[in-house]
Amino acid sequence: MTQMAPELPIEVDAETGVWTTDALPMLYVPRHFFINNHLAVEEALGVDKYAEILYHAGYRSAWHWCEKEAELHGLQGEVVFEHYMTRLSQRGWGRFIVETLDLDAGTCRVRLEHSAFVYQLGQVGRKIEYMFTGWFAGAMDQILAARGSALRTLAEQTQSAAEEGCDVGRFVTRPLDTPRG
Template identity: 75%
Template sequence: MTLMAPELPIDVDSDTGIWTTDALPMLYVPRHFFINNHVAIEAALGVEAYAKILYDAGYKSAWFWCEKEAELHGIEGAAVFEHYMNRLSQRGWGKFTTESIDLDAGTARVCLEHSCFVYQLGKTGKREEYMFTGWFAGAIDQILEARGSDVRTRAEQTQSGAEEGCDVGYFEVQPR
């Protein structure tokens, strides 16, 4: 038996069909649809070019999301990052856990369990979740900016659950 998650409010406008969560419009698509599109674009552009596009777009989107959510919920600092990890985890991407965060140093370490990419693609031997890296840097940088810090970061995937011998993914955020 699966229960709806009341902590993740989803509102559906009966006139337009638009889904919103936390006042942001959302899309709801099957995992296989998203992953199949992701793999097709990766094949057409190449991993390196596609990863750069995803990093930049994800960075910008995470910055925007964290800015809006901090304002909406009246939160700041590490609480914004934790809220972001929680919401990502509730939306089917995987379970994201902040293993460490030091805003003064501009660092964070995120663990990813139950990756949607690993569930769909299996053990490919590659770091399949590179799409998320820009998200972490964008989130940290928005939080740093809100604190008045000039520090800017870069995120990197250091391990994937899709790699042989690995059950989880890891991401590191460091100052540029």
């Protein structure tokens, strides 16, 4: 049974048709439309280049969103990250579950269930949710900066449900100067 999500209000301006959630203008498009566009850009640029572009754009967007939401709701620290994961989960990308979060160490581990990419593309034998990686580092770094910390992080996808033998996606962050583990 599908239910409405009253905790995620969508306002539609009757005159302009602009959709707004969390005081941000939103676009409402079918999943296949977004993913088909994503694949077209991936094919034109190559996965590595496109992943790099998306990482930086996602990082900036996550930083901005976390900063504005923390200010609006008076949130701090881990609560900001949890709030961000909740909102992402409510927007159709998948369900993001924070498994570990240590702001002092600059680390987190996030599990992704019900990935929109996997639902659309199926098992394709590679990590396909790389679009999200910059989101985790941008959110972490904004929260760290708000705490007065100079620590900055790097995020990576370590597995995808689109890979053989995997049933969920996983992402980790670590401090920028820490080697991969």
